[in-house]
Amino acid sequence: xxxxxxxxxxxxxxxxxxxxxxxxxxxxxxxxxxxxxxxxxxxxxxxxxxxxxxxxxxxxxxxxxxxxxxxxxxxxxxxxxxxxxxxxxxxxxxxx
Numbered sequence: 001x002x003x004x005x006x007x008x009x010x011x012x013x014x015x016x017x018x019x020x021x022x023x024x025x026x027x028x029x030x031x032x033x034x035x036x037x038x039x040x041x042x043x044x045x046x047x048x049x050x051x052x053x054x055x056x057x058x059x060x061x062x063x064x065x066x067x068x069x070x071x072x073x074x075x076x077x078x079x080x081x082x083x084x085x086x087x088x089x090x091x092x093x094x095x096x
Contacts (some may be wrong), residue, residue: 004037005082008053015044017029017050024052027071028078035083054081 007028011021018041025039044050050062052074059077060069069077079086 004035005054006037006040006053007032007078008042010042010044010049010051011054012029012047012049015050016049018043024069024071024074027075031075031088032078032082032086035086048093052077054078057081 007025009021009025012016022039025041028036028039048063050059050068052060052069059081060074062068074086076092079088
């Protein structure tokens with residue numbers, strides 16, 4: 001039996017990013033209820049950290065990208081790993 005992946009959001013509590021992390025966790029749990037084991041919020045010990053990992057694979061790193069992910073972007077990144085066939089509805093639609 002395959003174990004469902006766990007998403008980990010590591011955030012800087014000193015930077016005040018806990019609420020942002022909680023919002024993203026809520027959105028990911030709502031979208032991927034059946035596909036993931038859960039979402040773990042982990043306070044970083046180093047300032048300025050904001051990363052999203054699936055199991056041990058980094059999916060998004062704020063320092064590398066020099067920005068935070070948009071929730072639509074994050075859902076697509078997670079979907080591509082945990083459930084590539086999943087339709088994200090309006091999030092998958094290309095807007096101009």
